Amino acid sequence: MARALAWLAALIARDVRLSLRSGGEAFMAVGFFLVASACLPLSIGPEPQRLAVIAAGALWVMALLASLLVLDRLLAGDLEDGSLDLLALAPLPLEGVILAKALVHWLLTGLPIVVAAPLAAIWLNLPAPAFTTLMVTLIVGSPALSLLGTLGSAITLGSRRGALLTPLMILPLNVPVLIFAGGAVEAAVSGLAVRPHLLLLGAVALVAAVCAPLFGAAALREALR
Numbered sequence: 767m768a769r770a771l772a773w774l775a776a777l778i779a780r781d782v783r784l785s786l787r788s789g790g791e792a793f794m795a796v797g798f799f800l801v802a803s804a805c806l807p808l809s810i811g812p813e814p815q816r817l818a819v820i821a822a823g824a825l826w827v828m829a830l831l832a833s834l835l836v837l838d839r840l841l842a843g844d845l846e847d848g849s850l851d852l853l854a855l856a857p858l859p860l861e862g863v864i865l866a867k868a869l870v871h872w873l874l875t876g877l878p879i880v881v882a883a884p885l886a887a888i889w890l891n892l893p894a895p896a897f898t899t900l901m902v903t904l905i906v907g908s909p910a911l912s913l914l915g916t917l918g919s920a921i922t923l924g925s926r927r928g929a930l931l932t933p934l935m936i937l938p939l940n941v942p943v944l945i946f947a948g949g950a951v952e953a954a955v956s957g958l959a960v961r962p963h964l965l966l967l968g969a970v971a972l973v974a975a976v977c978a979p980l981f982g983a984a985a986l987r988e989a990l991r
């Protein structure tokens with residue numbers, strides 16, 4: 767167990783270093799999130815009332831799209847350079863590899879988006895009472911985006927059109943995250959109870975945390991055959 771945890775920590779540290787060395791790739795998601803948030807008022811008009819109506823859904827859709835940007839290289843690089851074969855022989859189970867990749871994806875995309883979300887919410891005139899709820903939904907829901915994205919990347923690993931197939935595959939899986947997260951923020955704006963939405967969002971995140979490593983590991987084994 768101790769060896770597996772040591773391998774897990776080493777894999778996370780390695781992937782974070784490689785992503786940071788690649789330059790702009792590590793900040794691509796948060797850059798897209800902020801630029802899209804800034805451009806939205808230009809396309810639909812700067813009226814505060816209109817922006818406030820769509821702010822919650824728009825922020826979550828942009829967070830989802832931003833999380834898709836780096837999925838095509840999440841596992842493909844390890845397959846190409848042979849690192850994945852070594853990881854398959856390591857004490858760390860392949861389920862742990864999927865968890866490590868999902869955590870790295872969240873650290874480089876989800877966490878920066880959580881930090882940048884208040885600024886984007888101000889641009890889109892999100893009502894102040896909903897700020898806290900927005901942050902809670904992002905903290906709970908963004909790991910689910912990373913887990914499901916890693917699962918999709920594993921399933922399409924080795925495919926000639928994996929970069930196109932991965933978003934098409936995981937977008938339907940992320941629909942519950944968008945519904946419950948957006949519903950929680952809208953409930954906060956309307957003064958309604960947000961707890962049911964947050965509980966359902968947490969349930970989706972827990973299901974993703976259980977299923978993504980299991981199914982992702984099975985997909986990796988198939989890709990390594």
